[in-house]
Amino acid sequence: MSxxxxxxxxxxxxxxxxxxxxxxxxxxxxDGYLLGNQSMPWYxxxxxxxxxxxSAITFLSAPGLAYSTGMGFVQFYFGLPLAMIVLCITFVPxxxxxxxxxxxxxxxxxxxxxxxxxxxxxxxxxxxxxxxxTIYAPSxxxxxxxxxxxxxxxxxxxxxxxxxxxYGGTKAVSYTQMLQMSIIFCGLFxxxxxxxxxxxxxxxxxxxxSIAGKMGRTEAIDFKFDLNNPYTVxxxxxxxxxxxxxxxxxxxxxxxxxxxxxxxNQSRLGLLMNGLVKIPMQFLILLIGVLVFTFYQYNxxxxxxxxxxxxxxxxxxxxxxxxQLEKKSDAAFESKQRELRKLNEALDKGDKQQIDEQREVxxxxxxxxxxxxxxxxxxxxxxxxxxxxxDNNYIFLSFVTSHLPQGLVGLLIAIIFxxxxxxxxxxxNSLASTSVVDIYKRLINKNASPENYLSASRWSTLIxxxxxxxxxxxxxxxxNLIEAVNILxxxxxGTILGVFLVAFYCKHVGGxxxxxxxxxxxxxxxxxxxxxxxxxxxxxxxxxxxxxxxxILLQFFMKQKETVSS
Amino acid sequence: xxVNKRDPELPPFASSWRKFYRLLIYWLILLIVLFYLFxxxxx
Numbered sequence: 001m002s003x004x005x006x007x008x009x010x011x012x013x014x015x016x017x018x019x020x021x022x023x024x025x026x027x028x029x030x031d032g033y034l035l036g037n038q039s040m041p042w043y044x045x046x047x048x049x050x051x052x053x054x055s056a057i058t059f060l061s062a063p064g065l066a067y068s069t070g071m072g073f074v075q076f077y078f079g080l081p082l083a084m085i086v087l088c089i090t091f092v093p094x095x096x097x098x099x100x101x102x103x104x105x106x107x108x109x110x111x112x113x114x115x116x117x118x119x120x121x122x123x124x125x126x127x128x129x130x131x132x133x134t135i136y137a138p139s140x141x142x143x144x145x146x147x148x149x150x151x152x153x154x155x156x157x158x159x160x161x162x163x164x165x166x167y168g169g170t171k172a173v174s175y176t177q178m179l180q181m182s183i184i185f186c187g188l189f190x191x192x193x194x195x196x197x198x199x200x201x202x203x204x205x206x207x208x209x210s211i212a213g214k215m216g217r218t219e220a221i222d223f224k225f226d227l228n229n230p231y232t233v234x235x236x237x238x239x240x241x242x243x244x245x246x247x248x249x250x251x252x253x254x255x256x257x258x259x260x261x262x263x264x265n266q267s268r269l270g271l272l273m274n275g276l277v278k279i280p281m282q283f284l285i286l287l288i289g290v291l292v293f294t295f296y297q298y299n300x301x302x303x304x305x306x307x308x309x310x311x312x313x314x315x316x317x318x319x320x321x322x323x324q325l326e327k328k329s330d331a332a333f334e335s336k337q338r339e340l341r342k343l344n345e346a347l348d349k350g351d352k353q354q355i356d357e358q359r360e361v362x363x364x365x366x367x368x369x370x371x372x373x374x375x376x377x378x379x380x381x382x383x384x385x386x387x388x389x390x391d392n393n394y395i396f397l398s399f400v401t402s403h404l405p406q407g408l409v410g411l412l413i414a415i416i417f418x419x420x421x422x423x424x425x426x427x428x429n430s431l432a433s434t435s436v437v438d439i440y441k442r443l444i445n446k447n448a449s450p451e452n453y454l455s456a457s458r459w460s461t462l463i464x465x466x467x468x469x470x471x472x473x474x475x476x477x478x479x480n481l482i483e484a485v486n487i488l489x490x491x492x493x494g495t496i497l498g499v500f501l502v503a504f505y506c507k508h509v510g511g512x513x514x515x516x517x518x519x520x521x522x523x524x525x526x527x528x529x530x531x532x533x534x535x536x537x538x539x540x541x542x543x544x545x546x547x548x549x550x551x552i553l554l555q556f557f558m559k560q561k562e563t564v565s566s
Numbered sequence: 567x568x569v570n571k572r573d574p575e576l577p578p579f580a581s582s583w584r585k586f587y588r589l590l591i592y593w594l595i596l597l598i599v600l601f602y603l604f605x606x607x608x609x
Contacts, residue, residue: 074601078594078598081590081591081593081594082594084590085587085590085591210608212608213608213609214608214609218604218605218608219605220604220605221598221601221602221605233598265576268577269578272577272586272590275590276590279594279597283601
């Protein structure tokens with residue numbers, strides 16, 4: 001990275017953190033620290049929920065996924081607008097009316113302390129683990145650029161987030177996220193323009209997508225009903241709906257964001273606007289990945305995008321084999337160039353038959369490239385069984401650092417940092433809220449002073465920050481980060497959502513029935529997940545449906561038993 | 567003179583929350599159709 005890039009990166013980070021700290025000064029109680037005195041307008045709520053969901057993982061993995069497998073990932077978000085509607089009708093008015101700090105507080109009012117404690121506990125496990133992954137993602141960037149160990153970069157990034165979140169609480173989180181999202185939109189727009197600009201002169205925007213399309217990268221929609229494919233319209237609409245509803249309705253990192261809205265309607269509007277914007281935004285991020293794919297059809301890509309792992313292999317005993325594979329990759333690239341020229345001519349002429357022929361030839365060439373990459377990763381694995389052989393998260397990053405102009409590189413690296421900081425800050429704030437409100441204030445120290453609870457919230461944020469950084473240090477061995485986070489969520493979210501749905505819609509079901517149902521459902525979901533029976537998105541549906549059905553049945557039998565004994 | 571002031575708590579582009587929810591569903595359907603056409607066009 002050049003000095004200009006370092007300057008842009010440093011200035012952007014300093015500006016945003018300073019702004020957040022300045023705007024959040026003076027919190028005197030947990031109302032201010034955890035709820036921001038419920039004073040935020042809808043646009044702040046909207047940007048805040050978007051920034052919380054769109055972690056660095058979104059900007060690293062999504063273009064990489066589009067590059068490797070196409071745009072099908074966009075279907076994952078189809079359930080989001082529907083989930084936003086259900087949230088606005090049911091969850092938001094109830095949470096606002098009861099003036100709760102956390103979603104789990106409501107469950108004690110509706111059921112009992114056991115159910116509140118169980119759901120809070122499940123949330124703390126899930127969010128604690130996934131926040132570790134959220135911190136780890138951008139640490140890859142620094143380690144790749146500076147060629148230093150990810151441990152150092154993880155500690156650095158985690159440290160900055162922990163510092164401003166401990167100081168400013170939820171207001172610091174919201175204000176930094178507002179600026180972060182604005183910069184993220186601008187940076188991505190600039191990146192998209194630059195990719196098109198860097199393509200050969202005769203390849204325009206539409207032709208670039210057309211070429212990627214002929215090689216199977218523009219398939220955004222798949223109507224097939226396949227339980228084992230996570231990216232179809234049906235898994236997105238049904239599984240995605242349950243995942244998004246449970247994420248936004250029962251995950252405190254999101255509930256805490258929209259509870260900062262100044263009224264029910266401001267919170268509602270923020271969530272609905274998120275439903276409007278999120279899918280097109282994700283589509284555009286994937287489209288950048290597709291354009292990067294076309295770019296690398298004309299500019300030779302590295303044989304493996306993670307330069308750290310590639311360097312390691314080059315310095316090993318497997319260097320001769322790697323050199324052979326690189327020569328093979330060069331030859332495949334040259335041959336592909338000739339076929340691309342033919343496809344380009346066919347597209348210009350509109351010769352359908354030749355286009356179809358070239359499509360098949362290029363698909364075969366693409367398969368050959370994939371085979372060479374697999375051979376390289378096999379070598380890496382032989383050299384070091386613990387090597388990270390998934391380079392999806394490095395593809396966009398490698399493009400940015402190698403091909404974009406000075407200044408823009410710094411800005412795009414800053415975006416990755418900001419995205420990670422935004423979602424990590426929300427997560428730390430929610431972990432602190434749940435620990436203090438649902439555990440410390442409820443079970444350990446019921447009648448302490450406001451100052452004591454404020455201090456406990458700060459300490460809790462700090463402790464969770466340290467735990468999440470430790471988790472991040474172990475995240476390096478997990479493959480695709482975005483999937484890892486979603487898989488982890490799917491194991492737990494469905495059960496928690498089931499508990500909330502019973503609370504809202506099955507008024508006759510009591511605490512004991514729902515508590516046993518939640519434990520049973522969680523066990524079954526874990527078994528299904530362990531034996532890999534269905535794609536992970538469906539685990540949300542299974543968990544949720546099981547809780548509702550088992551709770552209703554249990555309640556029915558309990559009632560019958562009571563009637564018999566009386 | 568009667569001033570026609572809009573309730574600031576009402577959603578934009580719609581006269582009630584119910585209509586805004588419906589708008590969001592139409593938006594989702596439109597996006598799915600557009601993505602389908604995109605897939606078919608560039609395939």
